[in-house]
Amino acid sequence: MEVDSAPEEPEWARDIIQFLRHGLLPENKVAARRVNIQAARFCLLGEILIGVVDQDPVANHQATRHHTGNCINTYGVSGDFMDEYLRIAENTATKCLRKFVKSIISIYSDKYLRSPNSKDITRLLEVNTRRGFPEMLGSIDCMHWKWKNCPKAWAGSHNDINVLEHSSLFTELAGGRAPSVNYSINNNDYTMGYYLADGIYPSWSTFVKTIHAPQGNKRKHFAKTQESVRKDVERAFGVLQARFAIVQGPTRSFDHEMLKNIMIACIILHNMIVEDERHL
Structure with a gap:
């Protein structure tokens, strides 16, 4: 794990430090969303804001596979399209999508796909x-x-x-x-x-x-x-x-279970976005 120290509390970093330390966001809705996204790239080490850059090749490979599944799910592109974009074969891209939607369902279904209380x-x-x-x-x-x-x-x-x-x-x-x-x-x-x-x-x-x-x-x-x-x-x-363009056009999958998981994963992600943007 390699870390890069940010400059000593520049103007752009103050809101991020305030959020990481106290959980406070700016009153401006656009600025609050930007800080919420940017804060995921940093951590506080004592009083120092540190940007974390992961150089682990295994972690990078897993991130690429996750990105592949997310791209297919969001943009509805075919598996062979990812060969040009990320140098991943069609079969591998399809497997990435399958694992991506299963992971979303396994981790988040209890919270974002439940009956109303x-x-x-x-x-x-x-x-x-x-x-x-x-x-x-x-x-x-x-x-x-x-x-x-x-x-x-x-x-x-x-x-x-x-x-x-x-x-x-x-x-x-x-x-x-x-x-x-x-x-x-x-x-x-x-x-x-x-x-x-x-x-x-x-x-x-x-x-x-x-x-x-x-x-x-x-x-x-x-x-x-x-x-x-x-x-x-x-x-x-x-x-x-x-x-999610994948549910907008005709689906190309042959697998019944795959179609079900794709739709459920899209609904879960939609509910996550609604919750995240509710205060904006």
């Missing part, structure tokens, strides 16, 4: 009440990801209902294990929160669907508001695809 549910109910839908937990929809190498016998076999039936959310709702929320509508008492959905979903009390061809001002207003609020889940899919 009581604090989360309280926050969701407060937000959705302000939006005009009290006791609503969120919106539900499916994102379609084209599988370029999908077997012809499977083509067109998945729609929103088929996907829902294989989801953990469907299992929880069918078993009556949705988050507990107590409210009353038209003298009917309910003990589970509900989700906004489109017309293809089943007519359950936990799904509030829009009104097809509404008549009258009240029904038209409800349909317009429901469709407007429900777009938040579609916008979430759009942000996910904009951040």
